Amino acid sequence: xxxxxxxxxxxxxxxxxxxxxxxxxxxxxxxxxxxxxxxxxxxxxxxxxxxxxxxxxxxxxxxxxxxxxxxxxxxxxxxxxxxxxxxxxxxxxxxxxxxxxxxxxxxxxxxxxxxxxxxxxxxxxxxxxxxxxxxxxxxxxxxxxxxxxxxxxxxxxxxxxxxxxxxxxxxxxxxxxxxxxxxxxxxxxxxxxxxxxxxxxxxxxxxxxxxxxxxxxxxxxxxxxxxxxxxxxxxxxxxxxxxxxxxxxxxxxxxxxxxxxxxxxxxxxxxxxxxxxxxxxxxxxxxxxx
Amino acid sequence: xxxxxxxxxxxxxxxxxxxxxxxxxxxxxxxxxxxxxxxxxxxxxxxxxxxxxxxxxxxxxxxxxxxxxxxxxxxxxxxxxxxxxxxxxxxxxxxxxxxxxxxxxxxxxxxxxxxxxxxxxxxxxxxxxxxxxxxxxxxxxxxxxxxxxxxxxxxxxxxxxxxxxxxxxxxxxxxxxxxxxxxxxxxxxxxxxxxxxxxxxxxxxxxxxxxxxxxxxxxxxxxxxxxxxxxxxxxxxxxxxxxxxxxxxxxxxxxxxxxxxxxxxxxxxxxxxxxxxxxxxxxxx
Numbered sequence: 001x002x003x004x005x006x007x008x009x010x011x012x013x014x015x016x017x018x019x020x021x022x023x024x025x026x027x028x029x030x031x032x033x034x035x036x037x038x039x040x041x042x043x044x045x046x047x048x049x050x051x052x053x054x055x056x057x058x059x060x061x062x063x064x065x066x067x068x069x070x071x072x073x074x075x076x077x078x079x080x081x082x083x084x085x086x087x088x089x090x091x092x093x094x095x096x097x098x099x100x101x102x103x104x105x106x107x108x109x110x111x112x113x114x115x116x117x118x119x120x121x122x123x124x125x126x127x128x129x130x131x132x133x134x135x136x137x138x139x140x141x142x143x144x145x146x147x148x149x150x151x152x153x154x155x156x157x158x159x160x161x162x163x164x165x166x167x168x169x170x171x172x173x174x175x176x177x178x179x180x181x182x183x184x185x186x187x188x189x190x191x192x193x194x195x196x197x198x199x200x201x202x203x204x205x206x207x208x209x210x211x212x213x214x215x216x217x218x219x220x221x222x223x224x225x226x227x228x229x230x231x232x233x234x235x236x237x238x239x240x241x242x243x244x245x246x247x248x249x250x251x252x253x254x255x256x257x258x259x260x261x262x263x264x265x266x267x268x269x270x271x272x273x274x275x276x277x278x279x280x281x282x283x284x285x286x287x288x289x290x
Numbered sequence: 291x292x293x294x295x296x297x298x299x300x301x302x303x304x305x306x307x308x309x310x311x312x313x314x315x316x317x318x319x320x321x322x323x324x325x326x327x328x329x330x331x332x333x334x335x336x337x338x339x340x341x342x343x344x345x346x347x348x349x350x351x352x353x354x355x356x357x358x359x360x361x362x363x364x365x366x367x368x369x370x371x372x373x374x375x376x377x378x379x380x381x382x383x384x385x386x387x388x389x390x391x392x393x394x395x396x397x398x399x400x401x402x403x404x405x406x407x408x409x410x411x412x413x414x415x416x417x418x419x420x421x422x423x424x425x426x427x428x429x430x431x432x433x434x435x436x437x438x439x440x441x442x443x444x445x446x447x448x449x450x451x452x453x454x455x456x457x458x459x460x461x462x463x464x465x466x467x468x469x470x471x472x473x474x475x476x477x478x479x480x481x482x483x484x485x486x487x488x489x490x491x492x493x494x495x496x497x498x499x500x501x502x503x504x505x506x507x508x509x510x511x512x513x514x515x516x517x518x519x520x521x522x523x524x525x526x527x528x529x530x531x532x533x534x535x536x537x538x539x540x541x542x543x544x545x546x547x548x549x550x551x552x553x554x555x556x557x558x559x560x561x562x563x564x565x566x567x568x569x570x571x572x573x574x575x
Contacts, residue, residue, distance in 0.1 A: 111396045111542035113466045179400045179546065181468055181505055216527045217513065218468055223504040226560060240503045240560075242548060255398035255542070259466065261529065273513060 001198070004029045004053040004095075006038050006086070007060025012100060014156035015187040016057065016194075023195060029053070033060050038082035045089045053095045054203055057194070058086050061130070065104065065250035068126035075129040083133030087140035096203060097141045098194065101148040103182065103214075105131040108253020113183075115259045116148075116210045123251040134210070143206040145197070147190075150214035150258050151224070153278075154187035155285045161278070164225050165285065168234035178222035178240035182256035183214035186277035193269050200267060209266070212258035215274035227275055231282040291316045291340040291382075293325050293373065294347025299387060301443035302478040303344065310482060316340070320347050325369030332376045341490055343377050344385045344481070345370060348417070352391065352537035355413035366416035371423030378429035383490060385481060388435040390469065390501075392418040395540020400470070400505075402546050403435075403497045410538035421497070430493040432484070434477070437501030437545050438511070441474030442572050448565065451512050452572070455521035465509035465527035469543035470501035473564035475571075484554050496553070499545035502561035514562055518569045 007013045008030035020028045029051040036047055038060045048056065061079055062068065068075035083099060090097040104127035105120040122128045137144050153161040167174055190213055201207070219227070222240045229236055243252065260271055294300045295317035307315040316338040323334050325347045335343065348366055349355060355362035370386055377384040391414035392407040409415045424431050440446035454461055477500055488494070506514070509527045516523050530539065547558050559567075 109398045111398055111468075111540075178503060178505075179544075181398075181544070216465065217510045218465075218505070218507045219510070220505045223506070223560075223562075226504070226562065238560075242546070253398075257466075257468070259529070275513070 001054045001203070002027045002029065002052050003198070004031070004048060004051050004056045006031050006036055006056070006058050008032050010059050010061070011152055011154045011157040011159060011187050012191065013059035015154055015191040016059065019188070019191050019195065027051070038086055039077045041085045041088065044085050045092065048089045048093045048095065053093055055096045055098065055198065056086060056090055057098045058083065059100060061100070065124060065126045065252070066248065068129065069124055069250045072125040072129070075125050076132065079126070079129035080132035080136060084136035084140060087137045087144070090141050094142070096201065096207065097137060097144040099134065099137050099144060099146045101130050101134050101146055102127065103148060103150050103253065103256040103258055105134065105148065106253060106256070108255050110255050113257040113259035114212065116212055116262055123253065126250065138208070143208070145207055146210040147263070148210070148212050148258065149190060150183040150185045150256060152185050152187055153281060155281065155288050156187070160221070160224065161228055161281060162285065164228045165232055168229050168232060168236040171236055173237040173239055174225065175239045175241040175245070176222045176225040177243045177246055178220045179242050180252060180254055181218055181220050183218050183258055184224060184274040184278065185214045186281050188281070189215060189272055189277050193263070193271070196269055197267050211263040212260050213263055214258040214260050215277050216271050217274045218257050219274065227278055228282065231279050232286065291318065291335060291338050291343045293318050293323055293343065293345050295319050296321070297346050297348070298439055298441040298444040298446060298474045299477060300346035302441055302474040303346065306478055306482065314338070325373055326364045328372045331372050335376050335380050335382065340380055340382045342383045342385065342485065343373055345373050346387060348387065352411065352413045352539070353535060355416065356411060356537045359412045359416070362412050362416040363419070367419040367423055370420030371427060374424040374427030374429050374431065377431070378427050382429065383488060383494065384424060384429050384431040386421070386424050386431060386433045388421050388433050389414070389417050390435060390437055390540065390543040390545055392421065392435065393540060393543070395542050397542050400544040400546040401499065403499055403549050410540060413537060425495065430495070432494055433497040434481070434550070435497070435499050435545065436477055437470040437472040437543060439472050439474055440568065442568060443474070447508070447511065448515055448568065451515045452519055452521070455516050455519065455523040458523055460524040460526055461512065462526050462528040462532065463509045463512040464530045464533060465507045466529050467539065467541055468505055468507050470505050470545055471511060471561040471565065472501045473568050475568070476502060476559055476564055480550070480556050480558070483556055487554060498550035500547050500550055500558070501545040502564050503558050504561045505544045506561065514565055515569070518566050
């Protein structure tokens with residue numbers, strides 16, 4: 001099986017790269033966003049033909065919620081058009097497309113975990129662009145899995161865990177928003193889940209499913225930060241604050257917990273508890289920083 | 291005067307009362323004083339020449355309230371009204387405890403005290419009407435709505451989990467409902483802090499929310515309980531549709547304690563720290 005991975009230097013792409021050696025039976029082809037801009041049709045097509053791609057994993061995205069508000073065009077070019085281009089190429093090459101999407105496609109006004117068939121009503125340009133990307137894939141790609149994920153963290157790229165770890169080393173106390181709830185996702189868990197799915201997929205079949213993936217459990221950013229400090233044994237005190245005390249540019253959903261039952265049921269996978277995964281991630285980050 | 295002194299909150303008041311020797315406490319369990327019995331309430335309040343009445347008496351079973359609404363309304367609404375009426379006459383301050391069940395649980399963010407209260411079932415309705423009876427009777431009052439209450443006393447989720455955790459290898463716990471746990475001892479400390487600052491000449495009429503800082507689902511709560519108590523029982527997340535309950539349960543019940551912290555200069559502990567304190571104390575008991 002030949003597997004092409006776009007956006008291979010982002011949080012997810014880097015985890016795929018780190019885990020690829022555990023699957024020597026497959027050929028992986030990694031493309032960073034510098035090496036391959038997914039909104040360029042000819043280049044994407046050529047790359048897919050060259051690697052005789054069976055599966056394409058799209059980890060490329062324009063992920064800044066705030067920058068999406070100031071430059072919507074950029075967000076739409078990568079998150080919508082890029083997804084459409086990959087869907088076209090996957091169609092020409094008969095490849096299965098696995099697309100990663102986000103809790104940001106929802107408005108965050110639900111009081112209970114989002115299911116796959118709940119109405120997607122994004123509030124900002126980031127969510128709108130990601131949803132438009134999903135919809136292009138549903139229309140164009142002959143076989144696809146769309147996986148929406150929660151609050152992503154990993155040792156790679158920029159994320160909340162890394163930010164809190166570095167602030168925790170500099171400061172004695174830190175105010176963190178306590179009124180927004182979600183489910184963290186350790187990128188390594190997600191990649192393991194995708195690898196198990198790849199072991200089980202039948203490439204003769206066509207798939208057209210949307211899933212939610214998040215670690216088990218919920219927290220507010222405040223709870224998340226406390227857990228990080230405890231695991232890293234940093235003496236920084238975390239103080240709860242309301243989000244109105246912390247102005248941000250792009251829209252932030254109140255509630256972003258995802259119901260992960262469908263992916264567990266359809267593929268027989270189990271998902272770790274977020275604090276257990278956070279513990280592994282913190283150990284790994286501390287080891288990497290040595 | 292503390293009514294309902296045999297319950298979770300009342301027992302915590304009883305446990306810490308001796309740390310406040312400057313005050314005289316009069317405890318009445320629900321057997322000693324039925325708060326829906328007007329004569330008896332009046333007599334008790336006069337006898338102790340009461341300055342402050344703390345109402346910890348409530349009919350708290352959500353499921354039984356559905357089957358037996360009269361009992362729920364009698365205690366939660368009428369009892370609150372009677373205490374308020376005699377507190378008014380006696381010029382006593384009434385501190386009345388209420389619940390997140392006054393809300394419908396459909397909010398995506400923590401409930402503030404000004405949010406509209408739309409209860410889902412009998413229990414929430416009886417507590418909401420109790421609040422309204424208190425406000426209408428007009429005594430100086432503070433209403434304190436609390437979140438997922440637990441303590442060393444009475445029956446509660448933490449004690450149930452500690453017991454089941456010793457009996458079983460694994461346990462299914464609902465993961466799709468979110469709220470904020472509250473350690474009764476923290477509520478009592480906060481109320482004692484408020485009592486240290488109140489001016490009994492003033493007339494108060496405020497509604498507050500009190501819950502420990504942070505949020506969790508029942509699943510997260512159970513995982514933390516097992517970890518903190520070093521119990522090897524595995525907690526498995528399930529959807530609430532897997533459990534049949536007769537009373538309505540809100541999806542979302544996190545409470546914002548911002549106004550009580552601001553008005554009374556309180557610091558509220560994080561739920562995980564309080565849970566650890568409770569479990570340490572429980573082991574000693």
